[in-house]
Ligand SMILES: Nc1ncnc2c1ncn2[C@@H]1O[C@H](COP(=O)(O)OP(=O)(O)OP(=O)(O)O)[C@@H](O)[C@H]1O
């Protein structure tokens with residue numbers, strides 16, 4: 001379980017996205033509007049902090065993760081490391097990528113079937129030409145990843161390992177470079193339920209042992225609950241709610257988070273909220289609150305909700321400041337209840353704190 005809260009404002013973020021915009025298709029002549037996959041994201045990850053990034057398929061999680069890794073260049077905004085803007089020259093990027101390592105969903109795809117565990121883990125050391133005894137470094141990384149005694153795994157091939165062991169080899173390949181941050185994109189979704197918990201426990205123990213910062217990209221709010229200090233919920237290219245995990249999941253302030261929670265199998269106290277309308281299209285971002293076409297808090301738009309719906313459709317907004325770092329981009333956030341029901345009378349003061357997009 002989570003064991004700490006990191007105040008990124010006072011401790012300083014290890015990596016940070018500031019007003020980050022990343023898209024595709026801006027330069028094509030196809031006549032298609034560009035895809036605004038990441039559309040003004042603010043996200044900071046502190047030292048030793050585990051942050052989960054959740055949201056439905058296509059909301060921009062992987063694109064944001066890739067931008068934080070320096071693999072996608074932003075259209076606008078910045079990625080910062082310890083407050084310094086990321087530079088995109090080849091040398092600067094190589095140094096950065098050593099410190100910010102990626103762990104992908106599918107360990108089988110990440111490992112070359114013809115290379116031994118030793119070669120797979122040593123590869124990063126060779127690419128980055130790191131000094132030191134290679135054998136010792138590989139052994140240490142495998143041990144840290146829970147493959148012990150490490151030497152027993154040196155000559156094994158991926159097909160001789162279980163799925164969980166393969167994912168540990170991938171993690172060892174990241175650890176061998178002594179990174180400050182691991183970005184894990186759906187790190188357990190390809191694994192059996194029985195080994196998921198082991199890999200999550202490993203990430204938690206690495207944070208404790210090494211002070212690693214971790215960004216975990218996931219569809220799974222249950223996973224976020226088990227591992228993350230902080231949870232950021234993304235919708236259509238933007239973080240729409242973020243805060244300490246137990247606060248976001250225990251008392252969501254954005255109707256989208258409430259809807260995601262309501263359909264979890266573990267959810268016993270909420271009626272499932274079915275989101276209306278089509279899945280959102282990042283090349284056609286709605287005006288005003290980008291969630292308004294599907295927002296369950298607006299009901300059918302009749303009676304008392306009509307005035308608010310007008311504002312939702314037209315008022316651009318970003319995160320509303322809130323106590324204890326729990327923020328939400330919703331005009332009604334202040335009075336949102338966990339099931340997404342709202343008191344329209346409270347809309348005014350909360351709306352006054354909205355920051356224009
Ligand atoms: N290289 C690309 N070229 C064009 N469009 C892209 C590219 N990569 C992503 N997209 C689009 O950007 C949007 C966000 O995609 P992204 O992969 O970041 O979503 P995601 O939240 O990671 O989804 P999932 O949960 O399914 O992995 C999608 O509409 C996707 O089709």
Ligand code: SF4
Pocket residue numbers: 254255256289290291292293295296297298312329330331332333
């Ligand atoms: S601002 Fe309006 S449309 Fe957007 S989430 Fe809040 S209530 Fe729903």
Ligand SMILES: [Mg+2]
Pocket residue numbers: 061062063
């Ligand atoms: Mg993805």
